[in-house]
Structure formats: structure tokens, C-alpha cells
Amino acid sequence: MDGTLSQDEINALLNGMDSSDNAASDGDAQGGSDSSSGIDESILTDVEKDAVGEVANICMGSSATTLFSLLNQKVSITTPRVELANWDTIIEDYERPCVFVQIKYTIGLDGMNIMIMKERDVLVITDLMMGGDGTNIEGEVGELQLSAISEAMNQMMGASATSLSSMINEKVDISPPQAIRLATSNTDPAEIAEFLQQTFVKITFRMQIGDLVDSTIMQLYPVDFAKSLYETFSTTQPDSDSSSSPPPAPAPTPAPSAPPPMAMDPMMQPQMAMPQMGMPQMAPMQNMNVQPAQFQTFNPNTLIGPGGENISLIKDVPLEVTVELGRTHKPISDILDFAPGTIIELDKIAGEPVDVLVNGKFVAKGEVVVIEESFGVRVTEIIK
DSSP: OSSSSHHHHHHHHHHHHHHHHHHHHHTTTTTTTTTTTTEEEGOHHHHHHHHHHHHHHHHHHHHHHHHHHOOOOEEEOOEEEOOOOOOHHHHHHHSEEEEEEEEEESEEEEEEEEHHHHHHHHHHHHHHHHTTSSOOOOOOOHHHHHHHHHHHHHHHHHHHHHHHHHHHTOOEEEOEEEEEEEEETOOOGGTTTTGSSSOOEEEEEEEETTTEEEEEEEEEEEHHHHHHHHHHHHHSOOOOHHHOOOOOOOOOOOOOOOOOOOOOTSSSOOHHOOOTTTOOOOOOOOOOOOOOOOOOOTHHHHHSSOOHHHTHHHHTTOOOOEOOOOOOOOOOOHHTOTTOOOOOOOOOOTTEEEEEEETEEEEEEEEEEETTTTEEEEEEEEOO
């Protein structure tokens, strides 16, 4: 109470510090593992982490460009942070509900990764993809949003696969992504991916989409896939010793020979007779035969005339002929209500000629006929 400590109190404090120091030293002696999370930090070196982070940085750069083209919004994805994690740390650190998107490499690389996004971010992205302004985010992620975010991730990771291909000089391809919504922490990680049952690599990015999203996304790699990435890209990079050596010095350029002395006219000024250093010397003018270009007479009938040899070269090229019964425009809400038996009203009146299109170009009108058991179209008008 008077601000001083007795000797017994001092001894008690010292004993408490000794016990905590001993516990810390015991934890350090266990191969560098984190006792609180059970993660062995020694399974991935700092060099391997840096390599994985660099690969992820390049891939996300390509993905951000693709996402910008999909959303028409400025997209920024910051430099990644690479660390080891397990399922418990992911569940504790990342808010739920969230969306897991699984991507597998099928060509060029052997492995898979999982992208984790917050539910609100998915709702914003899918609303922008469907023509909204990114504010219609009420409710939860459903099948429609999962399908849309899978398509977005397919294009984003496809762009990153192209970047990887250019880095390793080998084709890289992915399978169609699969997205699921995770609402609780009771999910068995084995139902998502087997590698989530063990220690894996977690790569964290900060993602900004216009003024709508300022959030965190995660990318998860199996440890063996991260190591294979390091081995693959370390073998494709040029030798550091050769890259650090200075380039060979260029061969010395021979000095130009002095021009022969020029004969000076007594009436010529001296400065006109002296050649200027560094100026090109003009060659004497030679007599040249210059005449207008002559072209063969062009006959347009050789291109469009019947039986012309130029047209005959492409007569066997197949074209797609389409008969369009009619068209209509529907909002997404009406399309979602489609069911067997739904009647869709078109912009054509009954009995009105249908449109005939060749390779998407409107060329004729016709009327629908029945030939035995098949439909046909009798051409009634050619559109010039």
C-alpha cells in the first residue's frame, strides 16, 4: 500500500519470471513449431515463401485486370503475405459466412488451390456482373451467385494460368472452378479438400473494387504444391551469377578517315570549302529513269461473276444458316421464374415471315413449312 515491495514479494515475482522463461525455451526447442496452433514453421523456408509470394503476385496482377474487364470497376489487389496455417486458424481468423472456390491445375502444373472470399464481396461482384451497381447485396449467396463467382474465377485464374505459361514456357490450364458457401465452423475440411486437414500455405491479399469493396481475400496452397512451384520457377529463372555479371564492352568504333582535301575556287569562301565534322557526305547525283507506276486493269466481274475462278475457291466453305422465329427481352427476375409450361411471347405476329440468317447476317425472309416430319423454310424474299 505504501508503494514498496517486501523481499517475499520480490522473490515471488522472480520465480514467476523464471517459470515463464523456461516455458518459452521449451517451446523454442520443439523444432520451431508454434505450440498454440501446432504449426511447424520449418516445413517451408523463407526462400520458398518468397518464391510462392512472387508467383501469386504475378497471377493476381493478371486476375485483377480480368476482373476489371468483367466489372467495369477499378480493381486493386495488393502484394501478398505468405504464411503457414491450418484449418483452426482459418476458421478463427476469417469471418463467416464465406465462399470457398476450388481450382485445380490440369496441364502444366500438378496441384490445386482454394480462394476464400467474404460473402458480401461475392454479392457485390455478382451484382456488378449482372448489370447492377453493386449495392443490391441483400440476402445470402445462393446458387445463382455461386455460379456467377465460379465463372468470374474461371476467367481470373485462366488469365493467371496464361501468365504462368509464359513464365515456365509450357502450357498451363485449369479445370472449371467449384464454389461452395461455408456458413458454420462445423464443416469437415475433408469435404472441401484433403490438404485442409494438415498444415497448408495461406496467401493473404487486400482487394479493393472501386468504392464498393475494401476487403481481404485468401488463397490456400498445399505445402507440396508450394514446394513444387518453387522448384519449377527456380529452374526456369536465369542463373543469378550470369545475370549479375556486367555485359561485354562494345567493340571500339573505328575513327572515320579524313576526307581528301577539296580544291578551292579563288572566288569561294573558305568556310564553304571546309567539310563539317560529323556531317554525312553526299554522293554525287546519278541519272535515274523515273516513271509512273503502271497497274493491271481491274475487272470486278472476275470476283463476282458466276463461275469465276476466284469465287470457286470458296464455294465449299460451310456457312451456318439460322432461322429466327422471333425475339424478346426479359429481366433476370422473369427468367428465374421459367418452368416447364411457361409461355414466352415473341415480337413476331402469327403468320409473319421468319428471318433467315447466314453466319449471323440477315439475308432473307421465309415461311415455315413441314417436310414429312421435319420443319423447313420456304424463302419468300431476298434481302439486298
